[in-house]
Amino acid sequence: MEAYIRGTGIVSPQKTFNTHDFLTEPVEYTTNSLRCIEPVYTEFLNPILARRMGRIIKMGIAASSICLKDGGVPIPDAIITGTALGCHEDTEKFLLAIIDNEEQFLTPTSFMQSTHNTVSSQIALQLKCMNYNFTYVHKGFSFESALLDGMMMLEEAGIHNVLIGGHDEMTEKHFKITSRVGYWKEENVPTMEIINSKTEGSISGEGAGFFLLSNQKSETDYAKLLAVKMIYQPENQKDVQSEIIELLKEKNLTPEDIDCVMYGISGDVRFDDIYYNLQKAVFGNSTSVYFKHLSGEYQTVSSFAMWEAAMILKTQTIPVCILIGENKKKEIKNVLIYNTYMNTYHTVSLLSKC
C-alpha cells in the first residue's frame, strides 16, 4: 500500500502557501501561541461566500485549492480530512450564543459552520465534487487516519487520486483553557530557541495542510508515501522503537536506510526525551530535523511535517532552520516522521524519494 504525493498546499505560521518556496525566510516568533500567515482569500473564494466562513474553513479551502492546482487535478476522486478540533471558532460562537440568549434566537450560520466536517464539505461544494467525502476526528491520530483511509481507497476502491488534509485552529478561549492544564509554556520563548528550552509546556500552533495522493506515478511527484502507523499510549519508549523498526522491516528497510528523521520536538521538557532517546538508540546515523518550532503544537501538526518531508525529498535540500546538528547525507532517499501528541498519540510516517 503506497501512494505518490503529487501536490501539496499548506497554510501555516510560516510563509508556506507559495509551493515553490521552502522555508527560505523562516518567521521567528516570541510568543507561546503561533497563528497562521493567511493568504488573500479573494484569490480562492467568492467574497459573498467567504463572509460566512470561519478562519479554518477559509484556510482549508485555500490550502486545498493550492494543492489541487499544484497536482494538476481539478476534481479529486475523494476528499478526506482529519481534524481534532474542527471549526472551533464557530463552535464557540454557537455555544456562546446558546448561553447568552438562553437557548433562543440561534442563528443558522455558526451552527452550519461549526461541525467538524465543514471544511471537507465546503471544499466539495466549491468544487462541485460529489465523490467520497469523509472527516476523521481522532485527536492526535486524525491526520494519519485520513492518510490511511486515502491509501486504502487508492489500493482498493478503483480510484486514482485522493485529496487528504489535516487542519486545526487555535482560538483565544481554547488557548486559555488548555493553558490552565499545562499544555503551553508560561513564558515566551523565541521559537528558534525552543529546542533548548528546559521548561514544561510547548507553544501552540495551527494550520491546514493538504496533499494530493495518487496511485499512478508522475514526473512531478514530490515523494512516495510508503507507510503510516499509529501507536496509542505505548507502555514505554522501547515499544515505540520496536514498532518503528518493525515498520521498517515490513518495507525491507533498516534504520541505516533512513537518511533523515523528522522529530516532533516541541520544547516541552516532559516529552522531548522521547525523541532524543529514539535518535540515540536507533537513528544515530541519520540526519535529524525538527518542525514544531515553525508550526507550533497541534493535533494535526504531522501534516506540516509531511509537507516538509515531501519538500526535502523533492528538492533534496534541508533548510538550516530545521536541522539539528549537521546534514549527514548527500542524498536523501528515505525520510521518517515521528511525532507524539502529549505522549498519548504516537504517529510514524515513512516517505521515500520518487
Added chain:
Amino acid sequence: MMTELMDKLKGEIITQLNLEDLKKEDISDDSPLFGDGLGLDSIDALELIVLLEKNYGIKIANPADGKKIFQTIRTMAEYIEANKK
C-alpha cells in the same frame, strides 16, 4: 424616525450577516436586499428572521410574508414600525 430606524437596521444587517466590506452608506434604502441588489440568499433570510425576533421582538408567523418584508431596508423598517412590541 423612519430614517433613524433604517440607519440602525443597516448597521445590524452588516454585523449579523458579516458584510465586512460594506458600510451603511453602501446600502440604499430602496434597493433589493436579495438577488441583484445586496445579493443576499436564503441563509441570510433565516438570519434576518432571527434578527427581527431578537432585536425587535417580532416573530414572523408566516414565512411566505418574508418575501415582502425583506424586499428592501425600507420595507423591513416599515414592518418593524407597524409590528414592534
